[in-house]
Amino acid sequence: MTHSTHDESESFDLVVRGGVVVTPDRLIRADIGVRDGRVAAVGDGLPAGRQVVDADGLLVLPGLVDGHVHFREPGMDRKEDFGTGSSAAAAGGVTTVFDMPNTIPPVATAELLRQKLALVARNAHVDFGLYGMLGQSNADEISPMAEAGAMGLKLFMGQTTGDNPCPDDGAIHAGLRAAAAAGAGRRGARGEQPAAAAVRPRTAGRGAPRPARAPRERPDLVEVEAVTRIVTLAAAAGTRIHIHHLSSGAGLARVRLLRSLGYQVSGGGFSSGTCR
Numbered sequence: 001m002t003h004s005t006h007d008e009s010e011s012f013d014l015v016v017r018g019g020v021v022v023t024p025d026r027l028i029r030a031d032i033g034v035r036d037g038r039v040a041a042v043g044d045g046l047p048a049g050r051q052v053v054d055a056d057g058l059l060v061l062p063g064l065v066d067g068h069v070h071f072r073e074p075g076m077d078r079k080e081d082f083g084t085g086s087s088a089a090a091a092g093g094v095t096t097v098f099d100m101p102n103t104i105p106p107v108a109t110a111e112l113l114r115q116k117l118a119l120v121a122r123n124a125h126v127d128f129g130l131y132g133m134l135g136q137s138n139a140d141e142i143s144p145m146a147e148a149g150a151m152g153l154k155l156f157m158g159q160t161t162g163d164n165p166c167p168d169d170g171a172i173h174a175g176l177r178a179a180a181a182a183g184a185g186r187r188g189a190r191g192e193q194p195a196a197a198a199v200r201p202r203t204a205g206r207g208a209p210r211p212a213r214a215p216r217e218r219p220d221l222v223e224v225e226a227v228t229r230i231v232t233l234a235a236a237a238g239t240r241i242h243i244h245h246l247s248s249g250a251g252l253a254r255v256r257l258l259r260s261l262g263y264q265v266s267g268g269g270f271s272s273g274t275c276r
Contacts (some may be wrong), residue, residue: 012040012049019055022062032060063095063126068244070161071097073120075104083123090125097126101133101154102162108133110144117149134175136167142178153179154244157226169233176237223251231258231265240264 012033021030021042033041033049071085082099089097099120101107107116113132120128129151134142142153155172156164167175227243234241246252246267255267 011035012046013037014051014053015046015049016053016055016060017046019058019060021060027059061093064093065096065098066094067098068100069097070100070102071120072103072161074116076161081123082120082128083125086123086125086128095126096128098129098131098151101131102156102160102164104162106133106135106162106164107131107145107150108135108138109141110148113145113148113150133164134167134172134179136165136171139171139174139178142175143182146179146182155230157230158222169229172230173233173237176234176239176241180237180239220248220250223248224254227251227254227265227267228258231263234265235263240266243267 012035014034016032016034018029018031021028021032028042030042030044031046032039033043033046066089069085069089070080071082072079073081086097089095103116105112107113107130113130116130120130130149131152131154132142132145132150134153134155145153153175155167155175157166223246227246230241230243241264243251243255243265246255252267255265258265
């Protein structure tokens with residue numbers, strides 16, 4: 001962190017003037033100087049840049065990262081597209097998003113990933129990464145997707161938006177092994193197992209609004225079973241796994257138990273029901 005005295009000949013592309021800068025350990029009133037897209041100086045009385053933003057009375061924070069968005073392009077952009085979704089992200093201070101692959105068609109091959117990259121890059125207002133999908137028969141596409149720019153892989157262990165049935169255990173294991181070999185970024189799973197979901201009563205939650213129905217339609221057993229199974233398969237494949245939409249106390253307890261036993265698993269997020 002640079003402070004105070006600066007040569008007036010030193011130029012910045014952008015100076016954010018007079019805001020309260022949020023650092024990891026404290027708040028300080030300071031200017032921020034940006035050069036070539038990077039913070040070059042933080043201090044009092046920085047010389048003016050080619051652009052100056054008056055931040056007096058405002059908090060100045062680093063851009064946020066949203067690691068899990070569903071912008072629904074291609075195929076379902078009547079709900080939202082990359083332009084509207086990334087505009088909303090930017091308005092909220094989110095400067096990087098990672099988009100999920102359950103679009104139409106699902107992003108399950110390198111060619112489909114390249115097509116989606118070309119499509120959404122035209123309308124993206126923030127930095128972004130794209131997930132590829134781990135499916136029933138695309139283990140040989142895992143490495144090509146990583147080479148094409150996939151920042152991670154998503155496995156859907158239960159039916160959600162789009163027609164993406166859960167692969168069988170053999171296909172999951174093969175896909176995870178291919179991901180480990182390719183170094184294919186973050187591996188994630190949505191923890192709902194269709195067979196386990198059959199334990200719920202047929203009338204569970206009938207007549208209630210969706211948020212109120214969800215806990216009865218998807219009992220904790222569904223998540224606990226899926227978490228245990230996918231972590232076991234990931235360990236056998238030699239890779240780590242992240243549980244998306246972790247949404248029950250029992251599921252969280254199972255993740256903590258598995259971590260205490262040395263498994264490479266993390267979890268996060270909350271889902272009150274099927275994604276829109």
